[in-house]
Amino acid sequence: MDDNMVRIYIMGKEYRVPSNLTILTAMEYAGYQVKRGAGCREGFCGACATVYRLEDDYKLRADLACQTKVEDGMFLAQLPFVPAQRARYDIDQLSPTVGVFQRLYPETFKCVSCNTCTKACPQDINVMDYVQAIIREDIERAADISFDCIMCGLCAMRCPAEIVQYNVAILVRRLYGKYLAPRSLHTEKRIEELNKGMWKKEVEELMSLSEEELKKRYKKREKEA
Amino acid sequence: MDLKGGYTNEMWQSIEKVEATRKSRVEKLHPAMSLEEGDALLKKYHPDYKEGNTRELRVGSSKGTSVVQEVVDLLEAYPRIDPDKIDLTKTDLETDILVIGGGGAGASAAIIAAESGASVTIVTKLRLGDANTMMAQGGIQAADKENDSPAIHYLDVIGGGHFRNIPELVKALVMDAPGVIGWLEDLGVMFDKEKDGTMITLHGGGTSRKRMHSARDYTGGEIMKCLRDEVQNHPDSINILEFSPAVELLLDEDGKVSGAILFNLETEEYLVARATSVIFSTGGFGRLHIQGFPTTNHYGATADGLIMGYRAGVKLVFMDTVQYHPTGAAYPEQIVGQLVTEKIRGAGAEPVNVIGEQFVYPLEPRDIEAASLIRECATGKGVETPTGMKGVWLDTPLIEMKAGKGAIEKGFPAMFRQNMRFGINITETPILVYPTLHYQNGGLEISDDCSTTVPGLYVAGEVSGGVHGRNRLMGNSLLGVLVFGQRAGRAATEYIKGVTPGKLSLKHVKKYVKELREIDIAEDKVAPMVLPDYTRKETKEKQLTTQYLGTLR
Structure with a gap:
């Protein structure tokens, strides 16, 4: 050959x-x-x-x-499709606690630490470690470990305890991002300013300029180091 | 083939030259180009200026304008269905708002519309979330820091677009940006932040402030996964229908939107969907492989929305210009054309040629950066791969020399992983890159509320044109899909109040077909494409079924 x-x-x-x-x-x-x-x-x-x-x-x-x-x-x-169960929730009504997982994904707690999920992961994520982190209510760690998950479903298809790791992981990351990660105060401040009508005048002034004027302004920009 | 660290001996001879100059390059960057120098370079080396890139469109509302050849091929093609054959008196599905396309724009539109009480159906060609949004790596722009402002953002956008952008659309983009970031935080997107919550932001090509927000190098993926999750959490108001791309827009006798024809990819049935308003969030045209370029785009990026919208009478803007991302992988062969995020240059990597020389400022606007790489390879300063492809080095080890050990694995897990699969450790060796087809700069003409000349039709994201003018900056498409997806969702929700579409009609398609016949377009040309065809010629020559015969489909 x-x-x-x-x-x-x-x-x-x-x-x-x-x-x-x-x-x-x-x-x-x-x-x-x-x-x-x-x-x-x-x-x-x-x-x-x-x-x-x-x-x-x-x-x-x-x-x-x-x-x-x-x-x-x-x-x-x-795998044309992964027939995995997925909880439905209102993210605004949840809290970043282990109780959420006990209620929405109770099978998570049946993890037997066999590590089959980790071995199946094409992203080389320590899937079992984040499942264990959730059980210990370490939301931050679970969110961090599972961050690169692309939700292909291979972990769930191989899991003998029938845990839906990747769906559990998107929930854990959303809970971390929404409730535990520090809020960006400068973003909040800028949104408030915009709501008050600030910055509109500056942008509209640029919109009214001729191309020549705009080019001058563009060239004069100072670049943040 | 003997490989060391993923590379051949010939390639190593060049890598050694890159290593030899590396230290001297840590502190010193190649100077940036002036506007005039940039323009001259583009004319000489950018693919947009290549003879034969475009041709004059002969049918429809933008007849006579110059459009990229591969797009004209689809615009001057017949519908997949015979408009006289389909029974429009029977509908398979009814909804207030039909969102076509399940990427960032479609998901945002669906969420916003559903929250305002509308019943929404979102139909997708592949799975919900199979879209370029999922693949965006580097970041999303928003002027939300003290030293920045929407006006500074505006100036960057419009300069990057060569001062051709539609001003109202740029205003929408920059004014909505901080709100979009706040909305994503509320949805639970894990942005890269300092301990006190301050966003860690970087430069992108052509930015004058560090306003590139990121989520490692999975920024679009992180956003898309959260949006998809949120869409799936509204089963009472959002109906999701996957593997069912739209192939034609439906209007009523007055020319208002009345729905769309969908195609069940598996059963091959065409379905009639009735809707009061339709939102196109169908994405761009990467899979048309303009000028034979490989692409960073997802499998379904075949410009379907552009074709459907144009047949319904919406004009095209900027369809003579295409974005080539400066750094697509040029090696190894298995990943040629795949995206190497611009964030990697934002974090300190730089392009160097075969003898380890700098030749361009690493963060020029994309068209200028891409043209510089093409120039280098066209003038004998590129590196040849075993398959004969040319590229230049993107010197990634610089990142950790500037930002310290561990910066790559922390900030670029996707890039690190992808290269390690092929034995290349990007913390130690550079990667070979060449421009790759990335983005449809132009598209369907829209107003700043995403409305079009067709009542009830709203268009958001890459399928629309004008926001980015003739060249888009990094981080503004991820922003654009969210800003305009939200706007489309809001505008469509307003529109449906008090509107009832009349009888479903494909009159506009029949009229379009008549125009095609008048200029003698061959009858076997069909659009939209739906999926690209990567079947080999040798296989095709044996696929001899020409029509349905007997019982086998």
Whole structure:
């Protein structure tokens, strides 16, 4: 076989594809037009969660199709959808406490610390650590650890305790951002000024200038060091 | 291929030259260009000025204007459905406000409209949140600090746009910005802050104040995930319909909006949605690969809203200009064209050429920065990759020399992770970059409340044009989708009071088809595109089904 080609098995069917492709581009090379299973194609949206196994290896692996190179003997299938439960809430009525999670996501407390979620995470997030942080009511730490979560759902699909880690994590981050992170006072102040009608005159004055005048002002700007 | 730290031996020869000059570059930046120098550079090297970039549009309300070739190809194309075949007397879905597109603009519009009591349906081509908003890394601008003001922001925006921006839209952008940041804080967005809550802000290309607010290098993702969560928390007032892109706008006999035709991507059915008002938040055109460029854009960025709106009579503005992000990945091959955030230059990285020389101020407005990179590669000072692509170095190790150890992993977890997947440690070695197709500067013409010449149609975000003139600055699109998404949501909620659309009609589409036939457009050209086609020629030659035959679809 050509050195530059590898065999991959898309849902069990063999295709020969160039070895430099990602799983996503390899599927397209093989002739698939992906409808589900592709979003941003840059590793930010979590649409292309893929599970795969290598030949003669029992281990079930998981990664993002858009960021993972194909390997010879890869058996793969994409997750078109993650049927995970999601709580509904009014964020204004919650508090940043463990009680919120006991009420909205009680299964979180069934975590058996097996670490399967962490191993499944394509972002290498310590998923189990943030689940444990929530149980200890360390909202700040849970929000910090889970920050890079792209909500692909692989953790939840692998969890033996059937925890929906990624949905729990967006709630923990929102609670931290809203209730525990220090408020930006300068933003608040500027909004108050704008509500009082300040700054309108300055902007409208610029709107009334000729292009030549505007250019002069633009050139004269002082740049913050 | 033998790789060391992710790079070939040939590339290492150049990296060593970059390392040799690094220390001398820590304190000293390449000077910035004057307006005149910038203009001259653009004319020579920016892809917008390349012969054959645009052609004259021959149909519709902006007939005779210059529009980018790939967009004209879609504007001069037939609808996906035969307007005479679809039964418009039966509706599959009814709603007060139909939001088309589930990125930052659509989600903001839906939340605002639902909070004002309207019934909203948000339809998306892929999943809710599969949008360029999710991928925005570097930041969002807002003049909310003591040394800054909306007027200073205004001047930066309009200078960056070459003084062509529509002033009322710029005013809306800069005046609403601080309010948007406050709204996001309320929703729980985790901005980068000092211990006392002060926003940690950086420069972007062309800014005169440090007003780039960020959430590590997942800024858009963090915002989009919060907005999506909030949309999902309103099941009583917001109906979400995924994998159902709109393919045509519906008007009534008086020319008012009356809904849209949706396409179920899985069952391939066309559905009739009746709505009193429609909001387009369909995003831009990155997946049209203008001039063959790779793109930073998400899979569904195929300009569908632009096509539908134009067929309904809305004019186009600035459709002859395109934004190429200065720094797309040029290596490794698997991520070519993907975004390398501008925040990385805001934090101290700079472009250098094959022999380790500075050649441009790192934070010029994007078009000028991009043209400088293209010039360097066109004049033999680029670095060649194993696939023959050219790029220049973005010297990332400078960041930690300026800001201290750990600054990269803390501020750029996404960039660090993406490169580590390919063995490149960006704290130690630079990354290779080249401009990549990033943003649709122009779009559908709107007023500052997002209204259009079609009553009931509101347009927000990248699908609209005029806010950014001929060139957008970093952090103003993430801001723009939120500012104008909110405005569209508010305006549509006002509009629906007391309006009842009449009989659903595709008369405008029939009229448009007639114009196409008059200039002999080939019948097999169809738009909107919905999804790009990356099928190989060899596969296509074997896909011989030409129409539905027998029982197999």
